[in-house]
Amino acid sequence: MKVLLLGSGGREHALAWALSQSPLCDTLYIAPGNPGTHTCGVNVDLDALDFEQVLEFILDKEIGLTVVGPEQPLVAGITDFLEAKGHAVFGPSTIASQLEGSKQFAKDFMARHNIPTAAYKVFSGDYYAEALAYVDAHNQYPIVLKADGLAGGKGVLIPENREELLAGLEELSKGSLQAAAQTLVIEEFMLGEEASVFALCDGEHFEIMGTAQDHKRQLDCDKGPNTGGMGAYSPSPLLAKDMLNSVSETIIAPTIAGMAAEGNPYKGFLYVGLMMTSAGPKVVEYNCRFGDPECQVVIPRLRSDLLTHLVQSAQGELLGKDIVFDQQYRTTVVLVSGGYPVSYEKGFPIFGLDELEKVEAVQVFHAGTKEQDGQLCTAGGRVLNVVGTGPTLQESISMAYKGLESISFEGMFYRKDIGAKGLNHVS
Ligand code: AMP
Ligand code: GLY
Numbered sequence: 001m002k003v004l005l006l007g008s009g010g011r012e013h014a015l016a017w018a019l020s021q022s023p024l025c026d027t028l029y030i031a032p033g034n035p036g037t038h039t040c041g042v043n044v045d046l047d048a049l050d051f052e053q054v055l056e057f058i059l060d061k062e063i064g065l066t067v068v069g070p071e072q073p074l075v076a077g078i079t080d081f082l083e084a085k086g087h088a089v090f091g092p093s094t095i096a097s098q099l100e101g102s103k104q105f106a107k108d109f110m111a112r113h114n115i116p117t118a119a120y121k122v123f124s125g126d127y128y129a130e131a132l133a134y135v136d137a138h139n140q141y142p143i144v145l146k147a148d149g150l151a152g153g154k155g156v157l158i159p160e161n162r163e164e165l166l167a168g169l170e171e172l173s174k175g176s177l178q179a180a181a182q183t184l185v186i187e188e189f190m191l192g193e194e195a196s197v198f199a200l201c202d203g204e205h206f207e208i209m210g211t212a213q214d215h216k217r218q219l220d221c222d223k224g225p226n227t228g229g230m231g232a233y234s235p236s237p238l239l240a241k242d243m244l245n246s247v248s249e250t251i252i253a254p255t256i257a258g259m260a261a262e263g264n265p266y267k268g269f270l271y272v273g274l275m276m277t278s279a280g281p282k283v284v285e286y287n288c289r290f291g292d293p294e295c296q297v298v299i300p301r302l303r304s305d306l307l308t309h310l311v312q313s314a315q316g317e318l319l320g321k322d323i324v325f326d327q328q329y330r331t332t333v334v335l336v337s338g339g340y341p342v343s344y345e346k347g348f349p350i351f352g353l354d355e356l357e358k359v360e361a362v363q364v365f366h367a368g369t370k371e372q373d374g375q376l377c378t379a380g381g382r383v384l385n386v387v388g389t390g391p392t393l394q395e396s397i398s399m400a401y402k403g404l405e406s407i408s409f410e411g412m413f414y415r416k417d418i419g420a421k422g423l424n425h426v427s
Helices: 010-020 051-061 071-075 078-084 103-112 128-138 162-173 241-261 294-301 306-314 393-404
Strands: 002-007 027-032 065-068 120-124 143-147 183-188 193-202 206-214 217-219 223-226 231-234 267-277 280-287 329-337 362-366 369-372 375-378 382-390
Touching: 002 010, 002 051, 010 027, 010 294, 010 306, 010 362, 010 382, 027 051, 051 078, 065 078, 065 306, 071 078, 103 120, 103 183, 103 241, 103 280, 120 128, 128 143, 128 162, 128 183, 143 162, 193 241, 193 294, 193 306, 206 241, 206 294, 231 294, 231 393, 241 267, 241 280, 267 306, 294 329, 294 382, 329 393, 362 393, 382 393
Parallel strands: 002 027, 002 065
Antiparallel strands: 120 183, 143 183, 193 206, 193 267, 206 231, 217 223, 231 329, 267 280, 329 382, 362 382, 369 375
16 A cells, blocks of 8 residues: 655654554655655655645555644645545544634534533634623633634633733734634633543544653743643553543543534544543543654554554444554653744754664654755754653653763753653552
8 A cells, every 4th residue: 555644743753654664555655754754755745735736646656545644734624625536534524623623613512422621611703801801700710711723732821810811812812813713712720630642533433542641831840831742751650541441431432422423423543632630531622633742652652553553444444453552651852942932943963863773762753854965954843752662651761861862953952851740650
């Protein structure tokens, strides 16, 4: 089978690495890919949002399955577009992707199906005054403000007081978030630790595709602004067998059954972001794709064949198929460009990667890298994911940090406490 993978981040390098090892995979194309995916297959210069261009490539190369990495092409409808032309796609439909594409869609869906989540209220139109009056009447801080639409991870604000609320409402209704925040969701603040669970879904059935915890804030001890993710570890000690069973029963099963019952069967990866509250796990968010950098710590643990599972999912044949993981922990530390996520420079040479190729317990996935005149250079905010493997969480953390010592580039920055919060929960 010829496979086309869309995307260019660390998540796609991890997926490409696993897909390229599949006995089912004849040729793997990655569009646009990065220098890391180049070692797994053929990088091609396609724009995933230009559906006609993607279709032309699929026809030309006789692609058997298109795997969509990021959310933007899914929410924009690439699955419906390609399936209507008779091509197999791994990823949810346009409407099913609304679980990530619209916070209101997700919240209303959870309310209809009694899926535990924070209490909420939706505001639309010229909502500034009405939203302010609503929060004033409740006078409870922190409070959570969410732009309804995709906002590249920047659409959630959590004001701690009235002054921050005023600034937040201004930003959402009139400022830089206006396009994503035509509709606003205000929700109750949930207290607890966050963990994520991934499900592989075929429209009717699902299988757990691992658990992980990420670190969204820029600086140690969860300080600084939110980022795309500074590191992650898998499995999550908060989601051991019994808890995971309970999450499957109370959250994932009703999500898959509810989507199917409403005529929007969910196929693809479902990412469920959870808050482990004192009243049990509740949904913080759904994403319609794998997490980044969570994918980079889950996929290396997989012992069964990824492409086989993706085909089973796309064809509605997941029932009874076991997804097998090893018993090791994985931790990834993300090496970022100095100043990320606010402002940073690119184009600096990266040194020291060759040495790591020989170290078995360390794996590197590329994100924002580029080859310039034969030299690997930085080309984005999140540059590399260094993944450590070990029989315990502590050992996987140590391997990741030991591995990254050999890597350097100008302005390189990383968090020093990735995985530390997980050590509180393992013996
Ligand atoms: P989201 O994009 O919905 O995942 O929100 C981004 C981040 O905001 C989450 O990972 C949480 O850390 C935080 N967050 C979102 N909703 C809530 C909530 N209701 N209570 C507490 N924190 C939240
Ligand atoms: N790491 C968070 C995400 O992929 O949305």
